[in-house]
Amino acid sequence: MRRTFYxxxxxxxxxxxxxxxxxxxxDTGCTCLAAKLVAEESDxxxxxxxxxxxTRRFQLLGDSKPPGPEDxxxxxxxxxxxEKMSRYIVQCLVEEK
Numbered sequence: 529m530r531r532t533f534y535x536x537x538x539x540x541x542x543x544x545x546x547x548x549x550x551x552x553x554x555d556t557g558c559t560c561l562a563a564k565l566v567a568e569e570s571d572x573x574x575x576x577x578x579x580x581x582x583t584r585r586f587q588l589l590g591d592s593k594p595p596g597p598e599d600x601x602x603x604x605x606x607x608x609x610x611e612k613m614s615r616y617i618v619q620c621l622v623e624e625k
Contacts, residue, residue, distance in 0.1 A: 530574065534562035537581065541600035543617070550621050560620035568616075569608065577607045 538544060538558035547557030565574065580603045604613050 531559075531562045531566050534565055535559050537600050538562060543601050546617070547621070552621050557617075557620050560623060561616055564616045564619065565608075573607065577603065580607065 535555075535558045538561055539554055543561070544554035544558060547554050565577075569577075581600070601613070608616075
């Protein structure tokens, strides 16, 4: 269930465009990223991510501006760290080729 949720969030975000710009399919890249999050992160960390996500819309805690599609990647970076998220994304790009 989490994998589907994260896949859908990714597809609605700028991450989908990033995968497409790198000759990957957004569906495949987002599915891969969601699988990596669920397989490699602890339940406590995933719960922290979910506390920062409003279903299919992304809102940073304490932010009063309307959430935009780029915010999902911001929440991912804040929850997991930019370096780890970059590693997951690169792995998904490599796996698709």
